[in-house]
Amino acid sequence: MKHIDEYRDGALARAMAAVIAREAVAARSYRFMEFCGGHTHAISRYGIEDLLPANVQMIHGPGCPVCVLPIGRIDDAIHLAMRPEVTLCTYADLMRVPASAGHSLLKAKAAGADIRMVYSTLDAIRIAEAEPGREVVFFAIGFETTTPPTALAIRLARRKRLTNFSVFCNHVLTPSAIRAILDTPDVRVDGFVGPAHVSTVIGTDPYAAIAAAYRKPVVVAGFEPLDVVQAILMLIRQINEGRHEVQNQYIRAVTAGGNRIAQSEMAEIFERRPWFEWRGLGELALSALRLREAYADLDAERRFDVETVPAADNPACECGAILRGVKKPAECKLFGTVCSPEMPMGSCMVSPEGACAAHWTYGRFRDAAKAGAESARV
Amino acid sequence: MCLAIPIRVEELLGDDMARVMLGGVSKVISIALLEDVRIGDYVLLHAGFALTRLDQDEAARTLALMHEAAVPGLAVAEGDRA
Numbered sequence: 513m514k515h516i517d518e519y520r521d522g523a524l525a526r527a528m529a530a531v532i533a534r535e536a537v538a539a540r541s542y543r544f545m546e547f548c549g550g551h552t553h554a555i556s557r558y559g560i561e562d563l564l565p566a567n568v569q570m571i572h573g574p575g576c577p578v579c580v581l582p583i584g585r586i587d588d589a590i591h592l593a594m595r596p597e598v599t600l601c602t603y604a605d606l607m608r609v610p611a612s613a614g615h616s617l618l619k620a621k622a623a624g625a626d627i628r629m630v631y632s633t634l635d636a637i638r639i640a641e642a643e644p645g646r647e648v649v650f651f652a653i654g655f656e657t658t659t660p661p662t663a664l665a666i667r668l669a670r671r672k673r674l675t676n677f678s679v680f681c682n683h684v685l686t687p688s689a690i691r692a693i694l695d696t697p698d699v700r701v702d703g704f705v706g707p708a709h710v711s712t713v714i715g716t717d718p719y720a721a722i723a724a725a726y727r728k729p730v731v732v733a734g735f736e737p738l739d740v741v742q743a744i745l746m747l748i749r750q751i752n753e754g755r756h757e758v759q760n761q762y763i764r765a766v767t768a769g770g771n772r773i774a775q776s777e778m779a780e781i782f783e784r785r786p787w788f789e790w791r792g793l794g795e796l797a798l799s800a801l802r803l804r805e806a807y808a809d810l811d812a813e814r815r816f817d818v819e820t821v822p823a824a825d826n827p828a829c830e831c832g833a834i835l836r837g838v839k840k841p842a843e844c845k846l847f848g849t850v851c852s853p854e855m856p857m858g859s860c861m862v863s864p865e866g867a868c869a870a871h872w873t874y875g876r877f878r879d880a881a882k883a884g885a886e887s888a889r890v
Numbered sequence: 891m892c893l894a895i896p897i898r899v900e901e902l903l904g905d906d907m908a909r910v911m912l913g914g915v916s917k918v919i920s921i922a923l924l925e926d927v928r929i930g931d932y933v934l935l936h937a938g939f940a941l942t943r944l945d946q947d948e949a950a951r952t953l954a955l956m957h958e959a960a961v962p963g964l965a966v967a968e969g970d971r972a
Contacts, residue, residue, distance in 0.1 A: 516895075533963075549891065603937070605891055631937065632937045660939065709941060742956055764944050764952055765942050777923070
C-alpha cells in the first residue's frame with residue numbers, strides 16, 4: 513500500500529457516486545464547501561463535480577493561503593526584498609502573486625532583488641548559515657500545516673545563534689476562517705468538507721464547537737478523489753438524518769487531538785494577532801499568528817519596522833466574492849480575458865489550488881462541453 | 891500550499907532527520923514533529939517535514955469502508971459505462 517493509487521480508483525468513485533445520487537433527496541439541494549485549496553484542486557482535476565447529481569453542489573472555500581494573503585503583505589515582502597542587505601526566501605507559490613502597481617516578487621527578482629525560492633524552511637536556515645553577510649528573511653505563509661516547519665526553523669535559528677535570520681510571519685488559522693464564512697450573510701453552506709493536512713496538526717476537536725454552534729456538519733477528508741467522494745456521501749447522510757457532527761474520513765492520518773508536538777512548538781513560538789486582514793474576508797479577530805515577545809529578535813516585522821499599508825484589489829477582480837463562495841470563477845469579468853495563470857490579475861488565479869486557476873486548468877473544458885452539447889440540441 | 895505526500899522512511903540519520911526516496915531521488919527530511927519514527931513507516935511529507943504517520947490499519951479500514959459503501963452503486967455504475 514503506497515497510499516496514493518488506491519484512492520484514485522475510477523470504478524469505485526463511480527459506484528460511490530451512484531450511491532450519492534440514490535441517497536441525495538431530490539426535493540432538496542446540498543451546498544457543501546470544501547475549505548481547502550487541495551480539495552478544490554482534487555475536485556477539478558478528477559472531475560468529481562461531474563459525478564455528483566445536480567442538486568449536490570460544491571462551493572470553493574478560502575483555504576488557499578496564497579489566495580487569502582492581502583496585497584499589502586505582498587507589498588511588504590517586496591519592500592523587504594528590495595533592501596540591498598536582504599535575501600528573501602519564499603515558497604515558489606508566492607512569486608507571481610500580483611502586488612500593488614503591477615508588481616510581484618518575480619518582477620522584483622528580475623529587477624535585481626535577491627529573492628530565492630526554497631522548498632523548506634530548513635533551506636532558508638542553510639542559506640543564512642552559508643552567507644553570514646546577508647540578512648536572510650523567510651516569507652512565512654500558510655495555515656496550520658505550514659506553521660510547524662516555520663516554528664522549528666525559528667527554534668533552530670535560536671539554537672544556532674543565527675543573527676542574520678528572521679521570519680516575516682503571515683500564518684493564519686483555519687477555524688477563524690470557517691467561522692468568518694459562516695458569519696457572512698450572503699453565504700449559504702449546508703456543510704463542510706474539512707481540511708486534510710491542517711487537521712493532521714490541529715486534529716478534529718477544534719471543529720466541534722463550530723459544528724455545534726452553527727449546526728453544520730464537518731467531515732474531515734483526505735485530498736485524494738475517493739476521500740472527497742466518501743466525505744460528500746458522509747455529509748449527505750448527516751444532512752438527511754438531521755445531524756451536524758464532526759466526522760473523520762481521513763482516519764489514516766488525522767486523530768481527534770492532532771499532532772501534539774507540532775502544537776506545542778507553535779504555542780512556544782507564536783501568539784495570536786489581535787487582527788489580521790484576509791483577502792475576501794476582511795479584518796478577522798484572532799485569526800493569525802505573530803512571533804512572541806521572547807522571539808522578537810527573529811521577527812522581521814520588528815527588525816525592519818514593517819508597517820503594512822492596506823492596498824486595494826483590482827476593482828474588477830472578484831477574488832473576494834469567489835473566496836467567500838458567493839461567486840464562481842466564470843462569473844468574473846476578468847476570468848479568461850485578461851486574467852489567466854500566465855498573467856494573473858488576482859490571487860485565485862495564481863496558485864494551482866486557487867478556485868480560478870483550478871477552473872481555468874480543468875473546469876472550463878467541462879463548461880465548454882456542456883455548452884457544446886446544448887447548442888447541438890438547439 | 892498544504893500539499894503533502896505519503897512517503898516511506900528508508901533510513902534514520904539521527905538528529906531528527908531521516909532519508910526517504912522520492913521518485914528515485916534520495917531526500918533528507920526532518921522527523922522532529924513525530925515520535926518514534928521507524929524504518930518502513932509511511933509519513934506525510936510537507937515542505938521537508940514529516941507531519942504525521944500514516945496508520946496502515948486505518949488505511950485498510952478506509953478502503954474497506956469505501957468498497958462497502960460502493961456496493962449498492964456498483965450495478966448502476968457498470969450500467970452507466972455499458
